[in-house]
Amino acid sequence: MFIEHGDLFLKYINDEERFQRELEALESIFSETHVPVGGRVLDLCCGSGIQALNLAKKGFNVTGVDFSPIAIERAEELAEKMSVKNQVEFLVGDARRVSKLLEKKNFDAIISMGTSIGYYDDDTDKSIIEQLNKLASSKGVLVVDVSNRDYIIKHHEPLGIVKFDDFEVHDHRRLKLEESHAESTWEFYKKDGEDLKHVFTVQSYCRLYSLHELIRFFEMTGWKYSKSYGNFDLKPVTTDTPRIIIVGKKA
Numbered sequence: 001m002f003i004e005h006g007d008l009f010l011k012y013i014n015d016e017e018r019f020q021r022e023l024e025a026l027e028s029i030f031s032e033t034h035v036p037v038g039g040r041v042l043d044l045c046c047g048s049g050i051q052a053l054n055l056a057k058k059g060f061n062v063t064g065v066d067f068s069p070i071a072i073e074r075a076e077e078l079a080e081k082m083s084v085k086n087q088v089e090f091l092v093g094d095a096r097r098v099s100k101l102l103e104k105k106n107f108d109a110i111i112s113m114g115t116s117i118g119y120y121d122d123d124t125d126k127s128i129i130e131q132l133n134k135l136a137s138s139k140g141v142l143v144v145d146v147s148n149r150d151y152i153i154k155h156h157e158p159l160g161i162v163k164f165d166d167f168e169v170h171d172h173r174r175l176k177l178e179e180s181h182a183e184s185t186w187e188f189y190k191k192d193g194e195d196l197k198h199v200f201t202v203q204s205y206c207r208l209y210s211l212h213e214l215i216r217f218f219e220m221t222g223w224k225y226s227k228s229y230g231n232f233d234l235k236p237v238t239t240d241t242p243r244i245i246i247v248g249k250k251a
Contacts, residue, residue: 008199012164021233023058042110045112056082067092067093072090112142115147117207125217147244150211150239153208224248
């Protein structure tokens with residue numbers, strides 16, 4: 001999905017309104033946790049770099065990492081257009097080996113947005129969060145944004161349809177409560193007159209986390225839990241808020 005069909009997937013996840021709300025939330029969190037403007041920020045699983053570039057425009061020095069070469073190529077093109085090349089660096093890399101990729105760097109803030117963990121297993125997610133601790137400065141801050149398991153269970157919808165450009169995506173969803181996984185079968189269609197022409201189908205499996213599980217992961221991997229929010233409006237997490245935005249400081 002991210003590599004073979006990366007160009008189409010980037011269009012699918014492009015949501016300027018969400019990116020703006022996300023940026024405002026990050027600015028507020030950075031201010032509250034004393035991340036200095038001009039500080040070093042790591043955007044892990046940065047996609048096409050929209051948030052990394054937005055933060056660069058705000059004065060931060062940002063490194064973006066993603067394992068999709070298409071996404072990184074797009075991010076570098078946007079950096080040129082936005083005139084922030086001197087404040088951003090984009091690298092193709094796997095989150096599971098991020099500490100080796102960036103072993104000579106450290107960061108004042110590390111962000112992982114848009115449910116970018118959960119696609120492997122609990123041990124791998126724990127390893128990633130532990131590696132991020134090693135990359136953080138002594139007062140480093142970690143912000144992780146994922147889907148809220150308790151919201152998804154309460155508001156589960158078996159089918160979602162998203163339309164963009166000349167495409168439609170039909171997302172067939174199934175919950176596997178025994179494993180706390182969400183299973184999605186995404187069917188991409190291109191409009192052909194009054195009809196839809198099938199382009200490709202891809203399946204994804206994502207571990208769903210509740211807030212207490214994420215807090216435990218943080219505290220097991222060298223982070224001190226600081227705060228959590230249920231969406232980009234920075235209200236508390238409830239069963240009616242779709243996100244968990246969890247904030248930790250290096251212990």
